[in-house]
């Protein structure tokens with residue numbers, strides 16, 4: 001099925017004030033396409049976690065979203081430390097966020113766990129020092 | 142046809158200023174030909190536009206106190222916030238006053254609010270998720286329209302007004318009163334509650350017959366109420382109930398929070414409510430189990446149909462609640478809490494029922510957005526460029542409604558005209574030059590004539 005790009009956004013490191021923008025925008029766009037509300041919610045949660053990941057853990061990156069008639073695709077690409085130990089990153093509560101960030105109520109270590117729980121397909125391409133690319137697929141039906 | 146909405150517009154008063162357009166939380170207003178119009182399918186009767194409009198072009202459609210005469214047995218439902226309107230008159234006097242105005246019964250919605258408190262606590266004890274209060278109809282409509290993904294997190298019970306109306310109706314009909322004779326009047330602080338009479342939420346048909354605004358009852362009451370110190374209790378005796386706390390922001394959670402380890406928040410004001418719903422929707426609210434949300438700042442005391450300043454009213458209400466800090470003796474099982482009609486999403490956002498076509502329109506929309514200046518100035522009559530783009534794609538507006546585009550188009554046109562002027566075929570140009578020279582001669586001649594006549 002053909003993918004139509006619907007969203008593309010640059011995200012700066014540490015820019016908490018704009019955290020959630022991509023998620024809200026994607027939600028509004030998916031609603032215009034008439035996609036089921038539960039699916040929209042999942043896409044919104046995944047997008048939010050991913051954009052916050054970029055803000056908290058990376059040196060900046062971008063987020064893209066696309067849809068086909070039966071799937072939603074969410075891609076992120078960031079520059080940064082990469083993920084050292086993927087297995088650990090999927091353990092609930094595991095976090096590498098700084099105390100400062102945690103004090104703000106972020107970085108509780110549920111990010112990737114949530115992403116996994118709410119997506120149908122998750123591909124992560126990362127290596128220490130080389131940034132992270134993530135692809136999430138959520139089925140529309 | 143009975144109108145579904147309570148917030149309406151007096152066209153003759155509208156100056157087309159677009160202030161309301163920008164303030165409306167659901168982007169329901171457009172100004173066309175210098176006059177505002179409200180898109181019914183998007184309006185949630187929050188009354189923000191009534192608050193914003195300096196020309197008083199927005200108003201509330203309501204029933205009137207004279208309608209009491211249409212019923213043999215009219216009764217009044219008093220919402221918790223109403224008592225906050227008075228400081229010199231006790232609740233007992235207010236109730237007595239309502240009897241004097243012609244009501245044959247006066248009932249406190251606070252009673253049902255109190256019962257609902259316990260029902261909600263029971264419900265929350267058996268769940269782990271975050272739940273949202275469904276007592277403010279405007280909040281429920283906002284969720285149905287803009288946050289349908291949160292519908293399942295609404296407390297699945299009738300709001301206090303309907304609970305009370307249902308119980309009163311049953312009590313009176315059981316006692317032998319005939320249905321036609323009974324008229325249940327809600328004294329309402331807001332158009333949001335007024336709308337629920339004709340456009341019910343959570344029930345197939347509202348148990349309330351009419352809604353009269355606080356401001357209309359207030360003055361009639363002042364005329365008939367006894368002055369202070371002539372305390373007289375209402376029909377139910379023990380009034381007000383602890384449930385009157387529900388009349389102001391924070392009251393609901395005050396009663397609920399001890400049972401759930403204080404894991405509650407209270408948010409008021411429609412724009413704050415939108416913000417918190419956005420966060421809930423992206424799962425970014427942690428540890429909280431119950432959200433009390435009120436569309437009006439300060440809760441129902443901030444309803445637009447009230448008379449007293451919301452903060453004074455809040456103070457009055459709190460004071461009363463402290464004085465009467467006890468629960469009413471009632472059987473909570475007597476209310477029927479279950480919704481008889483589920484909260485359902487209102488789907489108006491989609492561009493097309495076919496997803497492929499919707500995607501094409503979305504691409505068109507993106508293009509349209511790129512063309513617009515992105516200043517969100519509202520001079521086109523839509524709240525922002527995004528909305529104008531949507532209106533263009535759905536055929537409800539023109540690109541030239543944007544004054545910047547219009548200006549560009551005029552500029553282009555001017556360029557084209559000047560270009561055209563210079564591209565006149567040479568033969569004609571010569572002719573035109575002669576003609577021009579001719580008129581110049583005429584003018585000269587005329588001036589000469591003037592000189593001569595001197």
Ligand code: SF4
Pocket residue numbers: 148164165166167168169170179183184185186187188189190191
């Ligand atoms: S009542 Fe509220 S939703 Fe309706 S038009 Fe006015 S501001 Fe918009």
Ligand code: SF4
Pocket residue numbers: 187276277278279280330331332333334435436437440441442443444445
């Ligand atoms: S908060 Fe405002 S809109 Fe909501 S029920 Fe109370 S008075 Fe009505």
